[in-house]
């Protein structure tokens with residue numbers, strides 16, 4: 001009898017588990033024919049500021065944040081090929097990747113995990129609803145620290161570094177066998193935000209932006225990570241458009257934040273990571289209150305987030321292409337100079353990451369206009385799909401193309417000397433050739 005008293009509840013419990021296990025749908029691979037030759041590790045950490053500090057993005061802000069619509073995240077993905085070569089990818093729901101921050105994280109990554117700088121790709125969503133960051137390399141002076149804006153940005157950026165390092169370590173600890181697939185879909189809410197400079201001055205739309213006929217990159221690339229059994233573990237996806245649906249005083253990842261949230265919503269343990277493309281001259285439309293009657297800025301943001309999440313769902317399931325190794329990567333900095341020769345030249349990062357013959361990623365620093373991705377996709381056309389990311393590894397102003405430097409306007413105002421497009425594209429082509 002005594003034996004039965006503990007045996008009975010135990011048997012009931014076991015029965016319950018059996019029923020539960022039958023209820024759970026078994027994971028289904030999107031591409032069971034693709035060999036699971038990779039190891040992948042994923043991790044995510046909340047980086048929402050603990051205080052309502054000053055926000056980044058709009059020069060016109062006159063007060064610190066005062067609320068939160070969404071948490072902000074730093075996410076890390078480690079991919080390891082069959083030979084043990086590793087790529088670390090970090091995405092941030094933040095305004096940019098300060099070059100100095102990336103240098104420190106790269107140095108620690110090499111020391112602690114033996115991965116060289118070429119194996120680190122950091123990208124920011126460029127949300128304009130995140131905190132101000134410290135971009136300069138030297139610590140603030142006593143005098144500068146009297147400004148709450150400078151002090152908070154400095155303190156926040158130091159905490160951020162620790163959190164990113166923690167996410168990287170956690171992703172290394174999560175490394176296990178994985179299958180990678182790739183494809184892309186499209187989302188249509190990005191529109192060229194510049195005016196049409198080809199119009200004669202007397203044309204009724206001559207000075208009007210946005211430009212529905214202007215160049216766009218509406219591709220939504222998606223690299224899907226699943227377990228050998230077919231369980232979806234994460235996705236790295238991209239879009240080339242400013243995260244500027246919102247101009248309020250609430251923390252939020254903007255449309256990219258919602259796209260990530262929706263993709264994760266019904267997939268426990270799944271990590272969705274957003275990579276910004278060459279969207280410096282692209283804005284999400286419709287944009288800002290009053291444009292669509294009865295729909296608030298936040299609702300428009302969520303609609304764009306939903307559109308992007310839908311496109312990612314398409315890209316993950318429509319004819320997935322198997323991605324196998326080997327992994328190859330290269331990172332170099334080219335020297336960009338300013339028209340004003342008294343300004344010190346800037347070391348500008350260009351990185352190429354090759355996933356066998358299936359996919360080639362080109363990552364470019366700072367706010368890159370759409371001409372770069374359209375040109376590189378054409379010039380690098382071959383068996384491998386081309387994915388061009390902007391806002392990577394550096395955050396130092398707009399990177400206009402030759403066309404935009406000639407036309408002028410907002411994205412041309414950084415003051416770079418002419419010809420930066422040839423220097424940057426030339427380096428990307430050279431690195432790609434080197435890795436063949």
Ligand SMILES: [Zn+2]
Pocket residue numbers: 126242280367
């Ligand atoms: Zn911007």
